[in-house]
Amino acid sequence: xYTIKIFSAISVLLALSTSILNVEAQxxxxxxxxxxxxxxxxxxxxxxxxxxxxxxxxxxPGICNPVDTxxxxxxxxxxxxxxxxxxxxxxxxxxxxxxDGPSVNSLTILDALxxxxxxxxxxxxxxxxxxxxxxLKKIVDSGHQIxxxxxxxxxxxxxxxxxxxxEVKWTEQAIKEAVNxxxxxxxxxxxxxxxxxxxxxxxxxxxxxxxxxxxxxxxx
Ligand SMILES: [Zn+2]
Numbered sequence: 001x002y003t004i005k006i007f008s009a010i011s012v013l014l015a016l017s018t019s020i021l022n023v024e025a026q027x028x029x030x031x032x033x034x035x036x037x038x039x040x041x042x043x044x045x046x047x048x049x050x051x052x053x054x055x056x057x058x059x060x061p062g063i064c065n066p067v068d069t070x071x072x073x074x075x076x077x078x079x080x081x082x083x084x085x086x087x088x089x090x091x092x093x094x095x096x097x098x099x100d101g102p103s104v105n106s107l108t109i110l111d112a113l114x115x116x117x118x119x120x121x122x123x124x125x126x127x128x129x130x131x132x133x134x135x136l137k138k139i140v141d142s143g144h145q146i147x148x149x150x151x152x153x154x155x156x157x158x159x160x161x162x163x164x165x166x167e168v169k170w171t172e173q174a175i176k177e178a179v180n181x182x183x184x185x186x187x188x189x190x191x192x193x194x195x196x197x198x199x200x201x202x203x204x205x206x207x208x209x210x211x212x213x214x215x216x217x218x219x220x
Contacts, residue, residue, distance in 0.1 A: 025132065025133070026130060026131055026133070027129070027130050027133050027174060027177050027178060028177070029173070029177050031126075031130050031170065031173075031174060032151070034127035034130060034152075035127050035153070037151070037152050037159060037163050037166070037167065038126075038151045038152065038163075038166045038167065038170045040160075040162035040163060040165065040166045041165075041166055041169065044165050044169040045161075045165055047165065047169075047204065048165055048199075048200055048203045049203065050161055052203070053196050053199040053200065054070065054195040054199055055196065056070035056157070056194045056195050056196040056197075058158060058159070059072070059155075059157040059194070060158065061155040061158050064076070070194040070195045070196065071194060071195050071198075072157065072192075072194045073188075073193055073210060074190060074191045074192045074193075080195070080198060083201070083202050083207060083208055084207075084210065085207060085208070085210070086210050086211070086212055095120075095121065096113075096118065096121070097120060097121045097122075097123060097187070097209065098120060098121070098122050098123070099122075099149055099187060099218075100123075100124075100125055100149065100153070100218070101125070101135065101136075101139075102122070102124055102128050102132045102135035102136040102139060103128055103132060103135065104135070106122065106132075106135050106138075106139060107135060107138070110138060110139060110142060110144075113142075113144070114142050119143055119144055119145070120144050120145070121144065121145040121146070121147055121185065121209070122139050122144055122145070122147070123147040123148065123149035123185075123186075123187035124136060124146060124147070124148070124171075125149050125150060125151070125152075125153055125171070126148075126150065126152075126170050126171030126173075126174045126175070127151055127152060127153075129171065129174040129175055129178050130174050133174075133178035133179075136175070136178045136179055137179055145185070146175060146179070146181060147183050147184075147187055148168065148171045148172065148175070148183045148185070148186045148187070149171070149187050149189060150168070150171060150188070150189055151166070151170040151171045151174075152167060153189045154167070154189065155188075155189060155192040156188050156192055156193055157192050157193065157194050157196070157197060158192075161196065161200060164197060164200050165200060165204070168186070168200070168204050168206070169204075183206070184207060185206065185207055185208075185209050186201050186206040186207065186208050187208070187209055187210065188208065188210075191210055191211075
């Protein structure tokens with residue numbers, strides 16, 4: 001009984017110190033709750049001239065219209081070359097990209113890339129940047145490129161224009177605080193974007209990078 005009590009006490013202490021360590025590792029700035037669409041901000045909303053946006057209706061993720069009026073990539077692989085890139089411009093070139101970090105998994109990838117002298121692009125989620133800024137710093141310090149992958153990983157065409165702007169800007173703020181960089185490349189979660197989303201991202205200074213080969217490692 002006595003032994004069990006001591007063990008319990010040690011467990012509590014360990015749990016406490018782990019949670020304190022995690023909190024210390026987080027960004028210091030004030031951010032919205034993680035993994036939820038963040039609140040809109042009037043100052044950020046004003047950055048986008050909504051009269052110039054194509055008025056594609058808000059979609060239900062996974063449901064595609066028979067006619068793809070608004071160039072929804074997740075439905076038809078429709079591309080607009082002025083804002084979207086899927087392939088390297090030069091034949092036989094290829095690029096590695098990793099989504100959804102920074103997390104402890106990023107460190108394994110980082111070790112493998114660095115051991116082979118390969119540079120990659122990491123499309124990071126704002127909520128993960130808030131939690132793991134030191135891992136993002138390691139990625140940047142190793143010379144890899146950072147892109148944005150939203151704050152909450154919610155499909156963008158299912159959100160209002162104000163919400164999409166908030167997804168972009170909260171992530172931008174977290175990346176800026178963590179590594180003092182402002183990304184120029186954006187990867188929409190699940191490849192879900194249309195002409196309205198393109199217009200918003202273009203006005204906020206982003207190009208969209210998608211992919212042609214998926215390893216489906218996120219599936220298991
Ligand atoms: Zn993702």
